Amino acid sequence: MSKSHPKASKMEGRALDLEQIKLIIEMMQTSELTEFEIEEEGFKLRICRGKEEHTTLVTAGSAPPFTPVLVPSTSPEAGSEDPEADDPRVEIIKSPMVGTFYRAPSPENPSFVEKGTEVEEDTIVCIIEAMKVMNEIQAETTGEIIEILVENGQSLEYGQPLFKVRKGA
Numbered sequence: 554m555s556k557s558h559p560k561a562s563k564m565e566g567r568a569l570d571l572e573q574i575k576l577i578i579e580m581m582q583t584s585e586l587t588e589f590e591i592e593e594e595g596f597k598l599r600i601c602r603g604k605e606e607h608t609t610l611v612t613a614g615s616a617p618p619f620t621p622v623l624v625p626s627t628s629p630e631a632g633s634e635d636p637e638a639d640d641p642r643v644e645i646i647k648s649p650m651v652g653t654f655y656r657a658p659s660p661e662n663p664s665f666v667e668k669g670t671e672v673e674e675d676t677i678v679c680i681i682e683a684m685k686v687m688n689e690i691q692a693e694t695t696g697e698i699i700e701i702l703v704e705n706g707q708s709l710e711y712g713q714p715l716f717k718v719r720k721g722a
């Protein structure tokens with residue numbers, strides 16, 4: 554049995570945009586709903602809230618939950634000239650999916666982060682568009698953005714490095 558929310562009627566008859574998806578997540582957080590799924594022609598959205606009380610978004614054909622892959626930055630060459638490559642405090646935020654990288658929510662808005670921005674685990678660092686769905690990517694680490702490794706509008710591969718982050722002391 555499904556329950557209808559008064560605001561949900563605004564969404565009928567057209568594809569969901571980022572604001573509508575945020576509205577669905579907000580409704581889930583303020584209610585006892587733990588799962589929401591909608592399927593339209595060529596589009597499927599499923600949102601589940603698990604034991605950890607966070608919301609994940611899964612679309613058909615994309616990678617499972619969007620957790621950036623964090624690995625220590627390493628240099629392929631022993632005598633690297635990049636001083637950050639040898640720093641164990643430097644981590645790389647990698648793309649959790651194939652898609653298109655966007656630094657800001659729209660061309661008129663400022664970028665989510667710049668070089669020198671301090672981030673927390675839940676700080677949104679970028680958006681990756683995959684299958685016409687805008688996916689907000691969180692830092693999943695704490696520290697300072699020391700380098701942005703991709704250009705706005707660039708196509709991404711799964712696991713591609715996006716940002717270098719220097720973790721705090």
